[in-house]
Amino acid sequence: MGDEQAEQRRASTGGQHSAVEEGGCASPERWRPFRRWTGWLVLVLAGLLWQQWPQLSGLWSGKRATGEESAKGGKGDWRGKGGPIPVLTTRASMGPIRVQLEALGTVTPAQLVVVKSRVDGPLLRVAFQEGAMVEAGQLLAEIDPKPFLIQLEQAKGQLLRDQAQLENARRDASRYRTLLKDDSVSRQQAETQQSLVQQYLGTVQVDQAQVESAQLQLSYTRISAPLAGMVGLRQVDPGNMIRQSDNNGLVSIAQVRPIQVLFTLAEDQLPRLLPYWQAGTALAVTLYDRERKNRLAEGKLLTLDNQIDSSTGTIKLKAEFANADGRLFPNQFVNVSLTLEERPQAVLIPAAAVQRSRKGSFVYRVKEDQTVSQQMVTLGPSQGELTAIEEGLQAGEKVVLEGVDKLREGSKIQEPAQEGGERGSHDKRGQPARGQ
Numbered sequence: 001m002g003d004e005q006a007e008q009r010r011a012s013t014g015g016q017h018s019a020v021e022e023g024g025c026a027s028p029e030r031w032r033p034f035r036r037w038t039g040w041l042v043l044v045l046a047g048l049l050w051q052q053w054p055q056l057s058g059l060w061s062g063k064r065a066t067g068e069e070s071a072k073g074g075k076g077d078w079r080g081k082g083g084p085i086p087v088l089t090t091r092a093s094m095g096p097i098r099v100q101l102e103a104l105g106t107v108t109p110a111q112l113v114v115v116k117s118r119v120d121g122p123l124l125r126v127a128f129q130e131g132a133m134v135e136a137g138q139l140l141a142e143i144d145p146k147p148f149l150i151q152l153e154q155a156k157g158q159l160l161r162d163q164a165q166l167e168n169a170r171r172d173a174s175r176y177r178t179l180l181k182d183d184s185v186s187r188q189q190a191e192t193q194q195s196l197v198q199q200y201l202g203t204v205q206v207d208q209a210q211v212e213s214a215q216l217q218l219s220y221t222r223i224s225a226p227l228a229g230m231v232g233l234r235q236v237d238p239g240n241m242i243r244q245s246d247n248n249g250l251v252s253i254a255q256v257r258p259i260q261v262l263f264t265l266a267e268d269q270l271p272r273l274l275p276y277w278q279a280g281t282a283l284a285v286t287l288y289d290r291e292r293k294n295r296l297a298e299g300k301l302l303t304l305d306n307q308i309d310s311s312t313g314t315i316k317l318k319a320e321f322a323n324a325d326g327r328l329f330p331n332q333f334v335n336v337s338l339t340l341e342e343r344p345q346a347v348l349i350p351a352a353a354v355q356r357s358r359k360g361s362f363v364y365r366v367k368e369d370q371t372v373s374q375q376m377v378t379l380g381p382s383q384g385e386l387t388a389i390e391e392g393l394q395a396g397e398k399v400v401l402e403g404v405d406k407l408r409e410g411s412k413i414q415e416p417a418q419e420g421g422e423r424g425s426h427d428k429r430g431q432p433a434r435g436q
Contacts, residue, residue: 084414087403089366092349094395097388099341099381101273103317105263105287107332109254110320111227115140116249117242118220121147123250130233134225134253141250143221143242152214159207166200173197229255254330259323260302261287263336264314276340277304285319287328288335297321297328301338346380346388353399354379354387363393364400364407372400372411 121143128140176190225231235248242250265273276283283301288294299321308315319336321328328334353363354377365375380388393399400407407413 084370084412085403085406086416087407087413088401089398089413089415090350090353090401092347092389092393092395092397092399094345095348095386096342096344097346097348097381097383097386098337098339099343100383101265101269101338101340103263103265103336103338105261105319105334105336107328107330107334108260108262109229109256109330110258110260111229111255112252112330113226114249114252115223115226116246117143117223117244119143119148119217120243121221121241123236123238123240123242125238126234128225128231128234128251130231130251133230134228136225136228138225139222140225140231141223143223145218145221148214148218148221152211152218155207155210155214159204159211162200162203162207166197166204169193169197169200223250225253227253227255228257229253256326256328256330257323258320259328259330261285261299261319261321261328261334261336262316263319264309264312264316265338267308267313267315270308270315272340273304273338277301284339285321286337286339287321288337290333290335292335296334297323341381343381343388347393347395348386348388349393349399350385350401351382351387352385353401353404355404364404365393366398366400366413370413370415372407372409372413374409375399 124142124144126141128134128138134140173190173193173196176185176193179185180187180190230253232252232254234251236242236246236250285299285301287296287299289296299319302318302320304318305316317338319338349363355362355364360376361379362374362376364372366372375392377392378390380390382388400413403413
């Protein structure tokens with residue numbers, strides 16, 4: 001019985017092995033289509049790689065070359081590209097320059113008066129033309145003088161009456177003095193008569209003052225110009241009643257020859273001005289129009305205020321101008337240039353050529369081999385687009401004007417060629433300069 005069971009177990013085990021073997025033989029058949037597609041995919045990828053190989057090999061070679069050049073410290077520019085850097089250059093030149101302070105100003109009359117009447121009365125006539133120039137003492141207008149003539153005649157009549165009484169009192173006083181010597185009158189009577197003389201004398205003096213006052217009031221009916229200048233628009237027409245209390249007056253007169261300009265400077269600029277002012281130096285002032293294109297006038301600094309305006313941090317200054325041509329007009333806006341010093345010869349370059357670093361100001365100086373070097377410079381005064389160089393640069397030396405952002409110490413540069421094969425450069429004002 002046991003032998004039969006063992007035989008059955010062996011038969012069962014053998015059947016399982018046969019099934020596994022059959023399944024193992026069937027597996028390669030199922031995967032055969034996938035292997036065929038894999039083969040085709042490998043062939044396609046190999047073809048694509050063969051087609052793109054020249055480009056890939058060139059890119060790899062370029063990267064290796066760039067890496068080697070960087071490792072060797074090659075002379076490429078700041079972006080890693082070789083070749084000279086295009087720039088524009090200019091040459092330092094010798095020329096005059098002014099040490100100036102710039103400001104904004106307003107033209108003001110040297111004097112401005114509002115002509116008012118000193119007496120009340122109807123305005124008879126106006127003797128001036130609006131906007132015209134008048135001289136000091138010139139008749140401007142006339143008020144009806146009749147009431148003032150009457151007052152004058154009345155004062156004169158009072159004076160004559162009191163003068164007659166004074167003369168009579170003096171004669172009586174003389175008689176009393178004679179009679180007093182003969183004891184014909186008392187001393188009291190003589191002294192009383194002498195006091196009466198003094199009383200009439202005071203009355204006459206009052207009358208004389210009234211006559212002079214009436215004459216003065218009469219003279220006020222003729223309104224004259226108190227100064228020479230330009231008259232404005234009249235405020236009262238003939239026939240109107242004018243009074244002393246009128247705020248607008250009759251007309252205004254502005255003294256415009258000479259004329260003045262008020263301008264302000266920042267308190268930080270005052271230390272530059274004070275040494276020249278305290279030394280008594282005559283400082284020239286130049287006026288320009290709003291756009292700074294046209295020069296209007298030349299004058300001199302007249303005075304400066306005695307204190308700084310704390311609300312604005314500025315100080316007021318006043319300059320005077322002859323204004324013979326009448327180009328300056330009251331309340332006109334002007335640009336002011338206050339000249340502190342004028343240097344006839346200075347090394348000048350455009351301000352755009354000056355660079356700044358932590359070490360100070362410098363320029364890129366062009367060498368003969370068309371390379372540049374950083375040249376430290378000491379800056380002087382500036383005028384417009386030009387800057388004076390105190391130290392570090394000589395006249396005739398070439399510096400870079402444009403394209404400095406790409407430069408480094410020792411960079412190779414290239415100037416664009418102009419007509420005729422010349423290298424491009426700029427003159428001291430930053431304009432193209434030929435033949436340099």
